[in-house]
Amino acid sequence: MGLTKSEIFTDEQNQLSTLLKAIAHPARIAILQRIIISNTCICGDLVGELGLAQATISQHLKELKTAGIIQGTIEGVSVCYCINPKTWKLLEDQLGAFLGSYKGETTCC
Amino acid sequence: MGLTKSEIFTDEQNQLSTLLKAIAHPARIAILQRIIISNTCICGDLVGELGLAQATISQHLKELKTAGIIQGTIEGVSVCYCINPKTWKLLEDQLGAFLGSYKGETTCC
DNA sequence: AAAACATATCGTAATATTGCGATACAAACT
């Protein structure tokens, strides 16, 4: 056992959970915030700014890249990462629809 | 190691990632959708509707409850779960601020 | 009190995640 039974869920549910999982880590949130703030695509100076080892940062970047949330291009010696606008919009839309489907009125429990 | 170094991140980053983690599973997304649709708080008929064992559903409900996303009150024999409006709003706000901080224009990579 | 029902918890197995040192790669200088 120990493995998510994705067959029994809809594609939308699986896709959304995959995107959320990619973002659901403080280091990856921090990384994304850095990328957004320095709109001049930053690269591996994250290693200095966050308190994590280079291997760890690289791994987090890879996960964000695999999920399609960021994209990277080789920029000389270093690598330039930035947000993938398409996926970001997809996430905003899917999540907006999900969160917005709850209209808080009905007092129940 | 294998344990998240939450000390090096801000409270906001940790809080958001905790909430996201709670939601980042297809079963829990499905559970939340059911709860939202049947605004008459559903309980354990989830077990019939999703293809997961009772123990598994109960565990997912517990995780959502621990994260503060849902709340449950004993309703006779069964338990009535519903969204916790406060946490839901918090999630909407925090996530909106985070996702909205990226204005997709700047073409970079 | 006993039976029936709904949930929760325990224990366990399989798998995934997190973090890092060590090492491999690749591009740009000297």
Add this chain to the structure above:
DNA sequence: AGTTTGTATCGCAATATTACGATATGTTTT
């Protein structure tokens, strides 16, 4: 060619997650 620099990958250890059967708990109904 060799060195430096930035990044990726490998291998590992510690911990977390997912799923479920079995069992416990608690609340109604008989």
